[in-house]
Amino acid sequence: MVKENSLVRAQQLTKIYYPGGEPVAALRGVSFEIRRGEAVAVMGASGSGKSTLLSIIGGLNPPGGGKILIDDLDLYSLSAERRADFRREYLGFVFQQFQLIPYLTALENVMLPLTTTAYSGRVKKEMAEAVLEQVGVSDKSRRLPNELSGGEQERVAIARAVVNAPPLLLADEPTGSLDSQTAGEIMDLFKELNDSGLTILMVTHNPDNSLYMDRTIMMQDGMLISGGLEEGFPAVMPAGSDRRAGGQ
Amino acid sequence: MTLFQIALNNLRRRKKKALLALVALTLGAAALVAVFSLVGEMENEINRQLTELGANVVITADTGSLSFSYGGIIIPELHYDAEELTVADLELLYALPDWPAVLAVSPKLVGIAAVNGVDLAIVGGSLEAEYAVKPWLHLHVEEEEGAEHEEENPTGMRRPDEIAPDLSNREVVIGKIAAERLEIKEEELIDIGGTEFLVVGILSPNGGSEDNQVFMNYEAAELLLGKAGSLTVIELAVDFSRVTEERMLGQLETALPQARATSVRQAIIGRNELVGTISRYGFSAALLIFFSGVFLVGLNIYTAVRERTREIGIFRAIGFRGAHIFRIICTEGLLLSALGGLIGYHAGLLAAYQIWPLFSGHDPVVVWDPLLLALTVLITAITGVLATMLPARFAAAIDPAEALRFF
Numbered sequence: 001m002v003k004e005n006s007l008v009r010a011q012q013l014t015k016i017y018y019p020g021g022e023p024v025a026a027l028r029g030v031s032f033e034i035r036r037g038e039a040v041a042v043m044g045a046s047g048s049g050k051s052t053l054l055s056i057i058g059g060l061n062p063p064g065g066g067k068i069l070i071d072d073l074d075l076y077s078l079s080a081e082r083r084a085d086f087r088r089e090y091l092g093f094v095f096q097q098f099q100l101i102p103y104l105t106a107l108e109n110v111m112l113p114l115t116t117t118a119y120s121g122r123v124k125k126e127m128a129e130a131v132l133e134q135v136g137v138s139d140k141s142r143r144l145p146n147e148l149s150g151g152e153q154e155r156v157a158i159a160r161a162v163v164n165a166p167p168l169l170l171a172d173e174p175t176g177s178l179d180s181q182t183a184g185e186i187m188d189l190f191k192e193l194n195d196s197g198l199t200i201l202m203v204t205h206n207p208d209n210s211l212y213m214d215r216t217i218m219m220q221d222g223m224l225i226s227g228g229l230e231e232g233f234p235a236v237m238p239a240g241s242d243r244r245a246g247g248q
Numbered sequence: 249m250t251l252f253q254i255a256l257n258n259l260r261r262r263k264k265k266a267l268l269a270l271v272a273l274t275l276g277a278a279a280l281v282a283v284f285s286l287v288g289e290m291e292n293e294i295n296r297q298l299t300e301l302g303a304n305v306v307i308t309a310d311t312g313s314l315s316f317s318y319g320g321i322i323i324p325e326l327h328y329d330a331e332e333l334t335v336a337d338l339e340l341l342y343a344l345p346d347w348p349a350v351l352a353v354s355p356k357l358v359g360i361a362a363v364n365g366v367d368l369a370i371v372g373g374s375l376e377a378e379y380a381v382k383p384w385l386h387l388h389v390e391e392e393e394g395a396e397h398e399e400e401n402p403t404g405m406r407r408p409d410e411i412a413p414d415l416s417n418r419e420v421v422i423g424k425i426a427a428e429r430l431e432i433k434e435e436e437l438i439d440i441g442g443t444e445f446l447v448v449g450i451l452s453p454n455g456g457s458e459d460n461q462v463f464m465n466y467e468a469a470e471l472l473l474g475k476a477g478s479l480t481v482i483e484l485a486v487d488f489s490r491v492t493e494e495r496m497l498g499q500l501e502t503a504l505p506q507a508r509a510t511s512v513r514q515a516i517i518g519r520n521e522l523v524g525t526i527s528r529y530g531f532s533a534a535l536l537i538f539f540s541g542v543f544l545v546g547l548n549i550y551t552a553v554r555e556r557t558r559e560i561g562i563f564r565a566i567g568f569r570g571a572h573i574f575r576i577i578c579t580e581g582l583l584l585s586a587l588g589g590l591i592g593y594h595a596g597l598l599a600a601y602q603i604w605p606l607f608s609g610h611d612p613v614v615v616w617d618p619l620l621l622a623l624t625v626l627i628t629a630i631t632g633v634l635a636t637m638l639p640a641r642f643a644a645a646i647d648p649a650e651a652l653r654f655f
Contacts, residue, residue: 060565061649081569088567095652099562103261104254111249113566124249160566 007168007199008034008057012066015052015222026052027063028222034201036167039194040227041210042203044219050203051172053219057201058091058170059083070168088113092161094171098153100145106156107132107141113164131159135189151182158189162198169193171202175209187212251572255579262552269541269548270588276541277592277628278599279534281620285600287527307482307500309333310508332506333479340503341482349490352380357466358480359473361441364430369461370440372469375412375421381483385458386410387449388424413448417471420445421463424453429460440464441472538631541588546635549581553643560643561651570644577640578633585632589625596624 015027027049034040042050055061057068059075068075070090078086087093092113100109110128119127132138135155137148145153154174161169171190175183183206191212194200202213210216217227259266309332338355341347356373363370379385387410413421420440422432427450430438437444440462453459470476486496493511500509553560560573597616 055649055652058565060647060652081571084564084567084569084572087565091567093565095562095565099558099652101559101562103257104249108249108253108257112254112563115249115251115254116568116572121250164567 005036006033007036007071008201009069010053010057010066011069013053013056013063013068014065015049015056015061016064025222027056029066030219030222030224031066032217032224032227034199037194037197037199038215039190039200039213040202041213041216042201042219043205043207043210043216048219049222050219054170054172054201054203058093059087088116088164090166090168092164092166092169094157094161094169094174096173097177098145098150098157100153100156100160102145105142105144106137106148109145109156110159110163112160117164128159128163131163132156135159150178151185154178154182154186155189158186158193162193167199169198169200171200173204174202175204175206183209251576252579255576255583258552258576259580259583265548265552266584269545269584270591272541272544273585273588273628273632274541274592274595276534276538277589277624278596279537280531281593281596281624282599282603283527283530283534284620285597286603287523287530289600289604290523290526304488304512305484305486305496305500305509306512307333307484307504307507307509308480310506333482333504335477335479337479337504337507338482341500344499344503346491346496346499349487349496350484351487352377352485353482354378354381355479355482357469357473357475357478359469359475361472363426363440363462364432364438366430368426369457370469370472371461371463372466372473373463374466375415375463378463379412381485382458384454386452387413387421388452415448415463415465417465417468418445419448419464421449421451422447423451423459423461425459426462443472542585542631542635545581545584545588545632546639549577549636550639550642552580553577553639557646557651560646561648564646564648565652573646574640574644577643578636581632581636581640582629586625586629588632589628590621592628593621593624
């Protein structure tokens, strides 16, 4: 698999939150690049800014500064509604703890991202069934989430994320709720998807997961400390910056 | 999978809460439909009475203090023993400028006499004239054993072919209740004030004063009551399309200054105003219940939205626009309120059917009206959706990153 051509380019991303009125910098000038077809892990301690970075790349959380380019499109130049369309067409999400809709069957959960597309009901169903087959839970398609094991729910969540064949899959601690054996199986599945050409960005605490990835970006205190450096993109802000945005 | 299915599935998931909102809206819609149906039925009842009242002007001596029930409408202060009206007064009436607008006239002498030892009202006049001003009067026909059942007469009105019996000076027609009280049957003799009379007919019961009266011709009543030439009441059937009510009453007062002319139409107008007042209060209460139901639906949806923040965040993250979320929530409100309207219409109709006997002795003519059903569903659906729009906007504006706790 040839892994070249930039799919994601983060340029000097910053984000400041104000918990209790006090400014706290979650991201401080983070820049990196992900090539098409790459599998990248983002690791770091809690509060290092991993999830904020994921939400910004996912078009859910506008950065305070900087740009995120996906396929050279400045994501936050789009309106909120257009960003929703973009997420539907370009991105797949695998959330922590599966986040399946409890009152929909596995098949219906997988069909969700197709709900607002122009496909006919029959085509939507065929697409969902095909991807459930691909992730190995086609025999559980009529079951509700609470009738599935953790590993099966994770597979359904992955199926939902890839049913619309997005170029980029974003995963937030996808194995956090699973035992090590099931986690390994899920990571094998991610590897298979990556081998088939899907670009993956995975936030994880588990170093074992990073072994399945092509590259690992390490973050600390809102800064990228390794793994993201590309020519022309500084990984960290200039020396002297502080975690508190206003605290220099 | 469609937005509609998502909304429907969500309602199914939270059945109890959805049912609560549904009951509230159903009650509201039912209250509105019940009041609407009852008021409509009251108006129908008044129109029915107006139609049945051949006599619409009653002239009495202006001295009485006894109420006179007339077709279910109380005309105050009729004195049964007054003597100020006389047969000669009829000539003054015939001379009225607008007398041609009077379709029928029934002068009567009313008094009390012992009938088989029981005091009863005696009415002396022409039964033919009485038939002319009271279209509902007709003789009761006993069914013979083995005879076919009489065809039902739902209006309770007299058949066109029934002619009033021409009473001789020794013949009477008696009201049904009076006959039962006296245990008298047709073709039997009764003693009235020491004179024997033959009962030639028994009037069908109509709920009016006639049920308790003994009707005889004027001459017989004159002799019996000892009031030669006197009249107690004169009833007129006036065509008010040819003369105004005020004009006719004015002419009557001028011609008979010692008498009081009362228009039954005025009594009906008064009763109409009462119905108007009842309907205003009824509709106000029903609207209060209805909007409470609508408010509960809005509150229910708002609570559901708050509980589903994370779920809505997932929808937004996987590509649902805010407008899609808005539509899902509004669809939930629409489903609940339209169903509430549908059930509420039928519940209201049933309630009106059950409540109506408290207002009237007649069976209700509450009918299933597809137009009213459609209107009820439409109104509840629109108001339900309007009540849902605020929580739907709130849902559409949920920040997915915050909902999914990305920070």
